[in-house]
Amino acid sequence: MTSNQYDAIIIGGGHNGLVAGAYLARAGKKVVVLERRHIAGGAAVTEEIFPGYKFTEFSYVVSLLRPEIIRDLELPKHGLKILPLPSTVTPMENGDYLGAWDDHDLTRREIYRHSPKDAEAYDEYARVMARAAKAIKPIINLIPPDPSSMSVRDLMGLLKVGQYAASLSEKELYAVAKLATQSSADLLEEWFEFDALKGTKAASGIIGTFLGPRSPGTAYVLLHHYMGEIDGAFRAWGFAKNGSGGVSGSILNAAKALGVEVRLNASVKQVIVKNGRAVGVALENGDELTSKVVMSAADPKRTFLQFVEGKHFPDDFVTALQNFRTRGSSGKVNIALSELPNFTALPFKDKGHDSALHRGAVSISPSIDYIERAYDDAKYGQISKRPYLDMIFPSMIDPDMAPPGQHVMSCFVQYAPYDLEGGWNDAKRDELGEAVISTIEQYAPNIRKAIVGMQVISPKDIEAIAGITGGNIFHGELLLHQIFFLRPTPQWADFRTPLKGYYFGASGAHPGGGVMGAAGMLAAKEILKDGM
């Protein structure tokens, strides 16, 4: 079966798998990407669950898609457009709102309306965060060195990080160290007094973690999300045309143009190991494919505990992977609408065409306590009665997402724990949907009657559909003990694995989750470095 012979097999047709495939094909390799589902894209897919209404089903914003990937793979030629998502509005329980607009002065004036003190602190806070983000950003593109190794490569890597750290001022270093250990609530309370401001900022520190704003370590996540903002005009932060499926679609087109073969409905059963080396994969349908290298773009648990028999890995490695935290904590509610929700805090005049609010995000995060209380429910296995919501209106950013005059709305909802008391079922899914709708209704009373169709996605559904163990949107929580040279485990954060010929390049690898593509690109580069 010569046609099943490849240079590289990539398991998983999500955006990282496709990026890795494209980079390998670009280097002249014969590559096949195997995707379990009938469409490629993984958790970055857009589907018409209700005819005419396109849902960006799971991931919904492009956070940090690497600009070099966009350029190297010529993604704009293949349809990629990253549209601006210019604002965040937080409606408040008293009927007022807090707006963060894309103009600095407008935002400062807006905060001033609520707290003159916070308006001043805001500038300084932004500078400190931007500097810290700038300090950390170069590290994203470094292959994580293993600090305990004596190999030249690792030492060079460490040296680079060391040099970088040394180039920071004491103040910056202090800020970075603090960010790495604090809770987002503690950090924000040092700076601000206005509840809605603190709540909204704190929210970005808990996204994708099973933590509350008062849990230590959340300040780092806040920074992680801040990084998309430091590139100014060059930012790749926004909403992709056609949703996240537009991102993977453009990468898919680019990969195909480079000669990558993409097989759909090709579920991998096992990686074939011969003489201590990965030499191919066996599919669920009985087909066997052989290759020089195999890369997994699935989550760490599937990659190491499911696709490969445990005997091929050291015990401690297996244990470390078993302990890798992948607790899903969030769900997604996608809604098809006959009209836009009209927020009482900032009502629109004409069908919402004039509404600046709907062109950006709307955040239900009136205070830190509100979010911490939502976390309290989740800690004990319950859906948050009043969850944190991050909502966008894709049809207002890309009018092609819904029929003319109609709309779609994407609601990220946290917390919806994977380990729900009593387990997930249809009734629980309805409960999650109702928690979201009744929460929105408080701020936009017309929502319920505007609903044309609704898709509720629990972490169990994320697991079942997108194939992410535990349903964690980052393939593994962005916790301090799970990032950088510790991701997914110490010593194996450089995209190689203890099994020769087996590589790992997905969100569960350095530098982590989000529609970033960095893991796939860096893994492909490491594979090429090793030669094949």
Add this chain to the structure above:
Amino acid sequence: MLQLKTTPFHERTSALCQPRNWRKWAGYFAAGSYEHTLDREYWAIRNAAALIDVSPLIKYVIKGKDAAALLHRVTTRDIHKMKVGQVVYTGWCDEEGKMIDDGTVTRLEESTFRLTAAEPNLRWLMMNAVGMDVEITEVTDDVAALSFQGPNTCKVLNIVAEKPVDELKYFRMMKNKINGIEVTISRTGYTGDLGYEIWMSAKDALPIWDKLMEVGGDYGIAPVGILAMDVARVEAGLFMLDVDYTSASHAWIEPQKSSPFELGLDWTVALDKPGYFVGRRALEKEKREGSVWKMVGLEVDWVGMEDIFKRVGLPPQIPGMAVRGSLPIMVGNVQVGYASTSTWSPLLKKYIALAHLQKPYFEIGTDVRMEITVEHHRQHAPAKVVKLPFYEPEWKKK
């Protein structure tokens, strides 16, 4: 009080223009942008529908038995070949084959044409019309114009216009009605995307603007100023008089002038057309001997630029909008040309420029360096000569 003119859309545009950043365009107020950042306006061009007031364009109606002959004589295109309803883009030159101005010629009727220009050309047209049976009227004030650009514009026009525009081909014009008002719609623009220009009597301007805005609301329409258009036109490889070249009538010295060949307009110079046209002999000579200069696209190597900024501890800092300023282009220590407009391309995620390079450096693929300013110091970032346009979506001409 002396004031610039306002366009027929001013009542609407002035109410919408939040940053009050009026620009001067041929004696009129033109909105720089309608929002404080250009993002939404730029993406309306590239992803939805952008409504741009281009009324300040200078417009002439040329009418009479010899109208075609006059335009055939002054422009470089073969005007006699034009069908009624056809539009051509053209430059026009002086006797030495150097560009005076550029614009579009529309054959409205057998012997009626509309010519657009960046600058007044009436005197020059009259000079060339001596002895011809032709009437030239400047209609700049009487004819309002909207440039309607972006992939969704066809859908919107199909709703608002009496006749569908699906069949309207690239660089063709049709008579149509919007709200019962007579307009001409041409499939033209200055953005390199799918787009139309709508021409109407100045007195009808407001109801047409309102209708487009109302219906366009469901299609992501946005009023767009000339700053966002400036970014799009560079991506489309389109140049601008007084920015990317100097009119031969204004140049103080010879090297300031450019020929159509030097601006990459070879395809508009119909040397095979019958008869005399202004600049013919000089252009024939240049064609034979080859041009010394050529306008090309430049793509700055981002990684190389990042390295230069990294030396001072900064990520690359370039303006988020098109810059109309000359930047030296180097090969080794020798300056071989200059960039006349440079911009960050939000779509391509690249720093690009329109550049004028000397032979032989204008060949595609040539490695050059373009000046960048890094913390007040002049540096040179690696760049490559690329084919224009930088961006051309499949739907532009389809």
